[in-house]
Amino acid sequence: MMTTELPGLYIHVPFCSSKCPYCDFYSLVASDELKDRYTDALIKNIILYNNQVGGAFSTVYFGGGTPSLLGSERLSSILNNVSRTPDCEVTVECNPSDLCKNWSFKDMEALVKAGANRISMGMQSAVDEERKALGRQADREQVKRAVELVKSAGIDNFSLDLMLGIPHQTIDSIKESIEFCAENGAKHVSSYLLKIEQGTPFEKVEKLLNLPDEDECCDMYLAACKCLEEHGYKQYEISNFAVPSYESRHNLIYWDCREYLGLGASAHSFIGGKRFYFERDINKFIEEAQPIQDGEGGSFEEYVMLRLRLNEGLQSDQVRARFGFDIPPEMLERARKFEKNGMAKVTETSISLTTEGFLVSNAIIANLLN
Amino acid sequence: MSVPKENIRNFSIIAHIDHGKSTLADRLLELTDSVAKRDMTAQLLDNMDLERERGITIKAHAVKLNYTAKDGQEYELNLIDTPGHVDFNYEVSRSLAACDGAVLIVDASQGIEAQTLANTYLALDHNLELVPVINKIDLPAADPERVAAEVEDIIGLDCSNAPRVSAKTGENVEQVLERIVQDVPAPTADENLPLRALIFDSIYDSYRGVIVYVRVMDGKIKAGDTMRMMATGAQFTVVEVGYMRATSLEPTDVLTAGEVGYITASIKTVSDARVGDTVTTAENPAAEPLPGYRKVNPMVFCGIYPADGADYESLRDALQKLQLNDAALSYEPETSGALGFGFRCGFLGLLHLEIIQERLEREYNLDLVTTVPSVIYKIHTSDGSILEIDNPTNYPDPAIITDCEEPMTNAHIYAPNDYVGAIMELCQDRRGTFKDMTYISSDRVDIHYELPLNEIIYDFFDTLKSRTRGYASFDYELAQYQPSKLVKLDVLLNGDVIDALSFIIHSDKAYGRARKIAEKLKDNIPRQMFEIPIQIAIGGKVIARETVKAMRKDVLAKCYGGDITRKKKLLEKQKEGKKRMRQFGTVEVPQEAFMAVLKLDDDN
Numbered sequence: 001m002m003t004t005e006l007p008g009l010y011i012h013v014p015f016c017s018s019k020c021p022y023c024d025f026y027s028l029v030a031s032d033e034l035k036d037r038y039t040d041a042l043i044k045n046i047i048l049y050n051n052q053v054g055g056a057f058s059t060v061y062f063g064g065g066t067p068s069l070l071g072s073e074r075l076s077s078i079l080n081n082v083s084r085t086p087d088c089e090v091t092v093e094c095n096p097s098d099l100c101k102n103w104s105f106k107d108m109e110a111l112v113k114a115g116a117n118r119i120s121m122g123m124q125s126a127v128d129e130e131r132k133a134l135g136r137q138a139d140r141e142q143v144k145r146a147v148e149l150v151k152s153a154g155i156d157n158f159s160l161d162l163m164l165g166i167p168h169q170t171i172d173s174i175k176e177s178i179e180f181c182a183e184n185g186a187k188h189v190s191s192y193l194l195k196i197e198q199g200t201p202f203e204k205v206e207k208l209l210n211l212p213d214e215d216e217c218c219d220m221y222l223a224a225c226k227c228l229e230e231h232g233y234k235q236y237e238i239s240n241f242a243v244p245s246y247e248s249r250h251n252l253i254y255w256d257c258r259e260y261l262g263l264g265a266s267a268h269s270f271i272g273g274k275r276f277y278f279e280r281d282i283n284k285f286i287e288e289a290q291p292i293q294d295g296e297g298g299s300f301e302e303y304v305m306l307r308l309r310l311n312e313g314l315q316s317d318q319v320r321a322r323f324g325f326d327i328p329p330e331m332l333e334r335a336r337k338f339e340k341n342g343m344a345k346v347t348e349t350s351i352s353l354t355t356e357g358f359l360v361s362n363a364i365i366a367n368l369l370n
Numbered sequence: 371m372s373v374p375k376e377n378i379r380n381f382s383i384i385a386h387i388d389h390g391k392s393t394l395a396d397r398l399l400e401l402t403d404s405v406a407k408r409d410m411t412a413q414l415l416d417n418m419d420l421e422r423e424r425g426i427t428i429k430a431h432a433v434k435l436n437y438t439a440k441d442g443q444e445y446e447l448n449l450i451d452t453p454g455h456v457d458f459n460y461e462v463s464r465s466l467a468a469c470d471g472a473v474l475i476v477d478a479s480q481g482i483e484a485q486t487l488a489n490t491y492l493a494l495d496h497n498l499e500l501v502p503v504i505n506k507i508d509l510p511a512a513d514p515e516r517v518a519a520e521v522e523d524i525i526g527l528d529c530s531n532a533p534r535v536s537a538k539t540g541e542n543v544e545q546v547l548e549r550i551v552q553d554v555p556a557p558t559a560d561e562n563l564p565l566r567a568l569i570f571d572s573i574y575d576s577y578r579g580v581i582v583y584v585r586v587m588d589g590k591i592k593a594g595d596t597m598r599m600m601a602t603g604a605q606f607t608v609v610e611v612g613y614m615r616a617t618s619l620e621p622t623d624v625l626t627a628g629e630v631g632y633i634t635a636s637i638k639t640v641s642d643a644r645v646g647d648t649v650t651t652a653e654n655p656a657a658e659p660l661p662g663y664r665k666v667n668p669m670v671f672c673g674i675y676p677a678d679g680a681d682y683e684s685l686r687d688a689l690q691k692l693q694l695n696d697a698a699l700s701y702e703p704e705t706s707g708a709l710g711f712g713f714r715c716g717f718l719g720l721l722h723l724e725i726i727q728e729r730l731e732r733e734y735n736l737d738l739v740t741t742v743p744s745v746i747y748k749i750h751t752s753d754g755s756i757l758e759i760d761n762p763t764n765y766p767d768p769a770i771i772t773d774c775e776e777p778m779t780n781a782h783i784y785a786p787n788d789y790v791g792a793i794m795e796l797c798q799d800r801r802g803t804f805k806d807m808t809y810i811s812s813d814r815v816d817i818h819y820e821l822p823l824n825e826i827i828y829d830f831f832d833t834l835k836s837r838t839r840g841y842a843s844f845d846y847e848l849a850q851y852q853p854s855k856l857v858k859l860d861v862l863l864n865g866d867v868i869d870a871l872s873f874i875i876h877s878d879k880a881y882g883r884a885r886k887i888a889e890k891l892k893d894n895i896p897r898q899m900f901e902i903p904i905q906i907a908i909g910g911k912v913i914a915r916e917t918v919k920a921m922r923k924d925v926l927a928k929c930y931g932g933d934i935t936r937k938k939k940l941l942e943k944q945k946e947g948k949k950r951m952r953q954f955g956t957v958e959v960p961q962e963a964f965m966a967v968l969k970l971d972d973d974n
Contacts, residue, residue, distance in 0.1 A: 010932055193923075218922040254932050268933040277933070294935065305941060306934065337956075341900060341920075362924040363899060366944035 006058040006085060007271060008253040011042060011078065012264030013067040014282055017098065020135045021201035022194060026266035026280040027065040034282070038264075039074045041286045045263045046081045053271075057082060057261075059089045059250035060115075068094040072107035076114035084115065089249045091118040096146035097138035108153035118248075119150045119158040120190070125166065125173070126180035133167040133209075140180075147184045157246055159188035164224055165217040166194050167209050174220055175227050182231040187246035191224050192239050193217055218359055225355045238309045238358045255310050257303045270297045304331075305365050313345075313352025327351060331368050338364055373446045375628045379554045380585060381501075382450040382465055384493055385475035386483035386843060390505040394475060394537035394546070395451060401544055402435040402447070404616040432571070432583055432630055434613045434620075439551045447550060448630035450570065450585075452489075458718060459847065460666050461571070463492055464646045467662055468570040468585035468630065471499040471554030473546060474527070478504045478512035478534070481520045482810060484784040484843035490525055501549045502527045508536040524810050559627030564656040565589030567625070567633075567649040569599075572640045574694035580637035583614065584649055585630050587660060592624040596652035597635055600659040604642045605652055606635035641697045666698045668716025669777070669848065670723055670827055671744050671760040673704060673870060674730070675712030677737035677961060682711045688734035689713060692726060699726060704761070708870040708954055709739055714761055720827050739952075739964050742873040745823045748775040748851055762872040765858040768909055775851040776876075777823040780805075783834065785842035787815045792837045800825035801876060820849065822876070859884060861891070861967075862905040862912075863957045871967060884914035887967055894963035897921035902957050 015035065016027040030038070060082055062075065070078075075092060084090070092111065099108075099121075121143070125131050128139050138146070150158050160181045164174065181189050194211070196203050212220065225235055233241035237255055240248065253260050262269040265285040268277040275297040278285050300323055307314050316326045327349070335351045338344035343357035343364060357364055385391040398404075435447040452465040466472065472493045476486060493500060502521050504514045518529035533545035567584035575581050591597065595608045612621035613631050625631040637643055645666075648659035676685045689701045700716035717723040723743060730736050742762075749757040750773040751766060759765055781802070783793055787809070794804065794817070802819040810816050821830075826846060834842050857880050861871035875883055884906035891904050895918050902918040924944075951958035 214923055221923075254934070260932050262932050266933075268935070270932065275934075277935075302934070302938070305937060338899065343899065356922075359923040360899060360921055362940055362944050363921065366941055367899075369941070369945070 006056055007258070008059040008061065008250050008260035009046075009057040009082060010061050010063060010250070010260055010262040010264075010267055010269075011067075012262065012267040013038075013062055013064040013070055013093075014265050015064065015069045016066045017069060017095070018135070018137070022134060022197070024197035024200050025065065028282065030069075030282075035070055035074060037286050038282060039070065039078060041288070042078055042263055043081045044288075046078070049261060049263075050083060055083070056085045057088060058085050059253060060084065060091070061250040062092045064093055066095045066098060067092050068098045068103065072103065072111045075116070076110055079114040079116070082115075088115070089118055090116045091120055091248065091250055092116050093120045093122065094146070094150070095138075096121050096123060096143040097136070099146040099149055100138060100142045103149060105149065105152060108149055108155075112153050112155060117155060117157060119155050120188075120248075121146060121150075121158065121160050123160040123177075123181075124163040125169070126177040127168070127173045130166055130168050130173065134163065143180075144184065147186075151185065156185065157187050158185075159190060159242075159248070160184075160186045162189055162191040162224070164191060164193045164220045165212050167211065169212065169220065171220055171223045174224050178224065178227045178231055178233075181233075188240070188242040188248065189228055189233050190240050191221075191228065193221060221359060222355055235355070236311050238361065252310075255306050257298055257306045268294070273298055301369055304369060308351070308353055308361060308365055308368075309358075311352060313350055316349035334368050334370070335364075338367075373444050375559060376556045377443060377445045378448070378557055378628050379445060379471065379550050380448045380450065380469045380557060380628075380630055381471040381473060381550055381554050382452050382469045383473045383475060384452065384462075384466075384486075384489035385505075386477070386480075386485040386489075389475050389477040389480070389483070389486070390537045391451070391475055394473070394503070394505065394535070394543070395449060397537050397540055397543045398435060398447075398449065398547065399433065399616050400540075401547060402437050404433065404435050432614045433616050434630065437547055437551070440548060441551075445551055446629075447547070448585075450630065458722070459488075459492070460664070460718075461645055462489065463496070463662065464568070464570045466493055466496045466498060467646075467660075468568050469496070469498055470557055471501060471550065473501045473503055473550065474521075474525075475503050475505045475537075476517055476521055478506045478514045478517050479509050481517045481814070482524055482784070484782055484845040487524070487784075487816075488782070488845040499554050500525075500527055501546070501553050502529050502532040503546055503549075504529070504532055504534045505537050507534045508539050508541065520811050557628035559586070560588055561590050561627040563588035563627070564654045565591050565595075565650045566656045566660055567591060568660050569643055569645055569647045569649060571645060572637075572643040572697075574640055575634075578609070578634045578636075580634075580640050580643050580694075581619070582633045582635070582637065582643045582649070583630075584625070584633060586625050586627050588627050588656070589651075589654075590624050590626040591633065591649070591651065597633060597649050598652045598655060599643060600648040600650055600656070601663050601665075602642060602644060602647060604637075606637055606642075608633055608635045610634045639694055641693075644697050666718065668698065668700050668718060669745060669823065670717045670719055671714060671746070672717075672723060673706060673709070673712050673741035673761075674701075674715050674727070675706065675709040675739045675741075675870075677739050679710045681736055684734065685713065685730070685736055685738075688730050688736060689715070691734075692729060696726075698722065704763075706741075706763075706870045708868045708952065709741075712739075716760070720831075739870075739961055741870050741964075742967070743827045744874060745777050745827065747854075747856060747874060749856075750774070759874070762858055762874050763869055765872075765874060768857070774854050774856040776854040776856065778849045778852050779821050779823050779826060779846040780849050781819045781821045781826070781844065781846040783817045783819070783842055783844050784810065785815065785817070785838050787813050789838040789842060790815060790817065793817055793834070793842060796830075796834060796837055797821060800830060801878070821846070822852075822854070823848070824874075824876075857908045859887075860907045861887065862903075862907060863891075863895075863954055863959065864900070864902050865905075866955045866957075868954055868959075870964070880908060881913055888914040888916040890966045891963055892916040892918055894966045895957070895959055898958060900956060 014027045015030045123143050124134055196206050228241045232243055235241050236247050259270050261271055265278055265282045266280040275294040276291040278291050319327055335344050335346045339346045345352050383391050431451040433449050437445045437447050450465050452462045504517055507514050514534045521527050521529050533542050535542040566588045567586045569584055571583040572580050593608050593610055597608050598605045610621050611625045611633050612619050646663040650656040676682050693699050698718050701713040704714040744760050746758050746760045749759050751770045752772055797819045802821040805818040808816045855877040856874055857877045858874050861868045888904050888906050901920045904916045905912045906914040951960050
């Protein structure tokens with residue numbers, strides 16, 4: 001499928017100062033020397049892409065890991081090699097504790113100068129007891145200072161992450177965290193339910209964590225959605241909420257099944273109709289490893305699976321523009337079953353899930369795709 | 371090749387399960403050089419995988435052994451191996467009828483068990499000379515003298531000359547051969563009479579058709595004769611006759627009275643050569659058939675459905691093939707609203723059912739769903755007719771039922787007397803009527819109960835084993851029908867009756883069973899998008915209910931950094947899971963839920 005849309009660029013920074021016990025993203029503790037070599041490898045890949053394909057990126061997203069651990073200078077030098085559209089959204093994920101300890105105002109100012117205009121911070125919770133249980137280093141005051149640093153450098157478009165269903169959490173403490181986000185001027189909140197991943201320390205001690213059960217998790221999620229709404233954060237995806245017009249344009253690329261280039265160890269790409277990824281191995285990436293092909297992308301199934309994560313859901317005109325047909329009538333028919341119990345909203349030309357529906361989106365999507 | 375009639379010995383080996391029948395057979399084959407060493411495998415005669423694994427003999431086998439005895443004479447020993455399970459009692463009786471003697475093996479540590487006695491009585495019914503053998507003397511717990519005394523006391527067999535052997539190590543096994551030669555009488559046979567040959571087994575061979583195993587009682591038979599089955603009337607031209615060797619068939623010119631051998635005649639199905647039928651010739655027919663033939667009828671029925679509807683044809687082909695070799699297996703097509711197209715199958719008993727099911731799954735690679743087994747109930751209706759019901763689907767409207775009858779069994783349980791309490795509790799719970807109890811030794815008892823057959827087919831044997839730590843043995847025979855209060859239980863999911871889960875049960879047990887089924891279903895049906903009421907009902911009356919709560923949350927995979935592979939995998943898994951589900955109206959039920967209901971027993 002031909003697209004005139006400009007792709008997004010994702011850059012994975014697999015460094016962390018310590019590994020959180022619930023996280024299974026690819027990351028490791030690294031020396032300055034390794035960071036330099038990795039930065040060089042990223043830049044080399046960017047140049048390679050420019051030479052082969054060219055054009056500008058409409059969004060850039062530094063994810064991790066902890067991109068802020070690369071430091072302002074390395075991040076800036078990478079950005080300087082990326083050709084961007086004039087209104088390019090450039091997000092850098094930052095760790096609040098890292099910002100407090102290692103970043104000066106000048107560092108942040110330099111990063112902004114290099115093009116960064118959006119910061120996403122892994123707060124997870126504004127309640128210290130909960131943050132501690134997750135192995136997060138910063139306390140509430142440090143998070144606050146990190147937010148001040150970001151704002152003082154002129155960035156008002158910043159996001160805070162919240163985690164739901166974590167040890168010690170209650171619906172009241174979730175509200176407290178949301179109030180913290182609002183009070184401190186966050187424009188965007190990502191709110192994920194904790195999932196115990198295989199091979200993480202949390203998996204081994206799951207029984208001891210005293211985690212909320214399925215029903216409590218659902219209640220927490222629904223309460224969070226409601227409370228975020230009340231504080232002006234409109235839900236636009238299963239786990240994402242924003243003050244209107246502050247939605248993450250980069251993440252919308254994924255959910256709209258559009259194309260992006262992913263660079264760095266373990267980064268995934270969808271370019272030219274093909275999906276591919278780099279292995280979870282930083283040395284292989286530095287040694288110019290070729291990405292691993294992951295088949296065709298952009299099928300109708302994929303599109304449905306991704307679009308139904310969005311509040312907007314599936315829209316017939318968009319489906320028609322992409323695939324040349326409307327939402328199949330049998331799919332609308334199946335979706336109506338879910339409308340009956342309040343899981344979906346269905347019209348003649350659209351299907352979208354409600355917050356209750358989001359909670360069981362796998363089952364619904366599997367059913368719709370039959 | 372042939373020896374004089376006086377030097378023929380036709381015998382079988384009888385024993386309780388696991389007392390070493392097949393291992394002794396192996397040793398006899400070796401001692402008589404019947405098998406080349408390289409062809410020798412353990413339990414050679416049990417050549418089905420399933421037989422070796424379960425340690426049971428399912429089909430009868432026969433083999434001719436040549437033995438030069440200590441008296442210097444050449445003997446022809448025909449070993450007819452019998453199936454060792456109550457389900458196959460009729461087959462056993464026919465095999466024994468083909469013999470003149472039987473080697474009775476008793477385990478030197480366990481002593482007499484249920485099937486030791488059951489088989490002994492069967493053998494005595496056929497006037498067989500019994501040759502007692504005490505086996506497993508190599509075991510540390512072996513006490514051959516005590517067991518010999520037990521055999522003398524209980525069966526009344528003189529054990530002073532009984533070989534004490536270890537079939538496993540081969541110790542003293544040649545004594546068994548000597549005892550067979552000396553104690554088992556030669557066949558009394560007159561080859562000038564019209565042919566009468568007893569069919570004790572038949573197997574299907576895709577090249578030759580059915581191979582009929584016979585013991586020639588009178589007369590003789592050769593290729594070219596027209597053989598006639600006296601019960602079915604079927605006639606065929608004999609293609610070949612011969613002897614069964616351990617690993618092959620050995621053709622010969624003629625089989626004469628007293629001999630054991632095979633006949634091939636391009637017979638298409640085993641139902642034309644039924645076990646127990648008498649073969650005679652059309653040219654010179656016998657006046658009377660040999661006694662004892664009956665057509666075996668299935669006693670236990672259940673529905674067998676392919677897990678994947680697309681496998682229906684394969685299931686039919688597989689059943690057809692199994693039936694070629696197993697005249698006792700019956701099947702006819704049936705349709706279930708819940709399970710789609712399948713077959714109502716009839717079996718001799720629960721073991722027979724399990725064997726067929728396992729062979730279908732293993733040898734034909736089929737994924738099956740089976741329904742709760744049922745026996746044949748006799749239902750008297752207000753218009754005076756009697757319906758024979760083996761399928762809950764056909765159970766009539768209770769309003770027109772006047773009386774019900776169910777089949778009973780005479781059951782014998784042998785166990786150490788420590789377990790009498792546990793056994794009686796179990797039998798009482800299974801609606802048994804105590805008949806009597808006798809001591810077979812100072813610490814072992816024979817408990818005799820009358821038990822309804824439908825209580826035996828629900829996990830009775832497994833429960834018995836677990837309550838007696840495996841020490842009890844069990845044997846039963848069918849008895850009469852008896853009036854009974856029966857009801858049909860229906861299972862409703864989300865208000866719809868799931869026909870495949872319905873079953874017939876005694877009314878006293880309906881409530882307890884209903885509660886357990888509801889619980890089991892609740893545990894085995896995953897939460898779905900809607901709340902699912904589970905109801906168990908008799909007619910319109912709900913007697914147990916549970917609810918599967920609606921699912922509220924599934925796994926929310928992040929699509930972080932554009933990595934959508936995880937999400938895709940989840941979705942694939944979800945779809946894969948759906949395939950293993952049966953759709954009932956709006957409710958999806960995994961196969962495990964059916965299994966759980968089938969495996970419902972009293973101990974959990």
